[in-house]
Amino acid sequence: MLELADAAVSFSSPGGPAVRAVDGVSLVVPAGSFVVVIGTNGSGKSTLLGAIAGTVPLDGGTMRLAGHDITRWREHERARLVGRVYQDPRAGTAGNLTVLENIAVAACRGRSAGLRWATGRELREHAARRLAAIVPGLEQRLDQPIGSLSGGQRQIVTLVMATWQRPELLLLDEHTAALDPAAADRVIQATARIIREQGLTSLMVTHSLAQAAALGDRLLLIHRGRIALDAEGAAKRRLTADDLADRFDALRRADQLDDSAARTLAEAYV
Numbered sequence: 001m002l003e004l005a006d007a008a009v010s011f012s013s014p015g016g017p018a019v020r021a022v023d024g025v026s027l028v029v030p031a032g033s034f035v036v037v038i039g040t041n042g043s044g045k046s047t048l049l050g051a052i053a054g055t056v057p058l059d060g061g062t063m064r065l066a067g068h069d070i071t072r073w074r075e076h077e078r079a080r081l082v083g084r085v086y087q088d089p090r091a092g093t094a095g096n097l098t099v100l101e102n103i104a105v106a107a108c109r110g111r112s113a114g115l116r117w118a119t120g121r122e123l124r125e126h127a128a129r130r131l132a133a134i135v136p137g138l139e140q141r142l143d144q145p146i147g148s149l150s151g152g153q154r155q156i157v158t159l160v161m162a163t164w165q166r167p168e169l170l171l172l173d174e175h176t177a178a179l180d181p182a183a184a185d186r187v188i189q190a191t192a193r194i195i196r197e198q199g200l201t202s203l204m205v206t207h208s209l210a211q212a213a214a215l216g217d218r219l220l221l222i223h224r225g226r227i228a229l230d231a232e233g234a235a236k237r238r239l240t241a242d243d244l245a246d247r248f249d250a251l252r253r254a255d256q257l258d259d260s261a262a263r264t265l266a267e268a269y270v
Contacts, residue, residue, distance in 0.1 A: 002029040002052070002169055002201065007061035009044075009051050009225075021047040023225035024061070029203070029218075031066075034195055037205045038212045039222035040248065045205050048222065049173050052203070054078040066168040079109070083162030085175040089154040092161070095147030099157055102146050103127045106161035130160055134190045152183030156190050163194055170195065172204040176211075184208075188215070209241040223251050 009022040021044045029035055039045040050056035052063065054075035062071045065081055086092055093102050100123070107123055128139035135156055146154060155175060163170060172191065176184035192215060195202050206212055212219060219236050221229035221244070229247060231239060 001031050001064075001066065002027070002203075003062075003064040004028075004052075005062045007048075007051060007063060008059045009047055009056055010059050020044075020225045022051060022058075025225070025227060026061075027220075027227070029201060031201050032199050033218055034200075034202045034216040035204070035218045035220060036212045036216040037203055037220045037222060038207070038209070038244065040251070043222045044225040045222040046173055047225075049171050049203060049205055052169070053082055053084055053171055081168040082171060083165075083167035083169070084171040084173070085155065085158050085162050087174040087177050089151040089158070089178060090147075092158050093146050093154065096145060098143050099131075099146050099149070100124060100127055100142040102157065103161055103164065106164040109165060127160075131157070134160070134193065135186070150183065151179050152186050155179065155183075155187045159187070159190055159194055163198060163200065166198055166200070168201065170200045170202040172202065172206075174205050174207060177207055191215075209244045212244055213239050213241045221247060 004025055004027040007022055007025045007027075008020060010018045010020050012018040023044070025048065037045045037048070047056055051058055052065075054070075054073060054077070058071060062069065064070065065078075068081070070078055070081070084092065094105070097105070104123060124142065127142060131142075132139040135153065138153060138156065141149065141153070146157060149157065159175075175191070176187050179187060188211060191204070194200070202216075204211075204216065206215075217236060218232035219229070219239060220227055228251060
């Protein structure tokens with residue numbers, strides 16, 4: 001279970017006011033939930049994931065995961081509990097290592113064993129089975145540098161690595177945004193399968209309203225660092241991509257009205 005209480009993150013630019021990228025977010029994500037997170041550019045959705053992963057420190061509030069208070073844990077400490085896949089297919093892997101050696105790094109996380117031991121017969125067979133179950137033929141690339149794979153293939157290997165030791169929480173930060181539509185579809189199918197088969201607790205940030213409507217059992221719409229919509233169960237299943245587009249339009253119109261009112265008020269005091 002993931003629990004956030006009044007989580008806050010602020011950024012300031014030189015000479016400018018501080019901006020609350022995450023503004024007092026309180027959230028409980030039960031174990032086994034698949035939560036999709038959407039929002040406009042600058043809404044705070046990726047900052048929220050970064051705060052959970054430990055790459056962005058909290059200014060206020062607390063965070064618990066799997067019974068641990070991780071509020072002050074550093075990123076590498078949280079990595080024992082958290083798997084993460086980034087937008088860039090090159091992130092999270094070593095391009096000069098083979099596919100099997102990259103998987104071995106994931107398999108050795110938290111252990112003292114070296115790659116020579118880890119890349120033995122047992123791991124090779126296990127890795128081949130897992131890759132073949134997701135993308136038949138990919139298991140034949142185990143001894144090739146991971147940098148020789150396509151972006152979609154590399155993201156699938158990264159997914160396998162991130163979930164090799166079944167993390168308490170899987171974070172997916174727009175992990176199909178850099179892929180062509182066909183590759184993105186294959187990665188999304190692999191993602192849904194892995195999450196379902198392992199019963200993972202997952203948060204997935206996406207810019208695709210079609211993905212947001214089709215995937216997960218809960219949806220969060222983040223706006224100006226706050227949760228503007230939290231839909232789960234039947235309410236989530238009823239949402240369509242068009243419904244979400246309408247929500248975005250309504251928020252944009254409200255922002256325009258707020259900005260217009262602020263300008264009018266400022267001009268009245270000039």
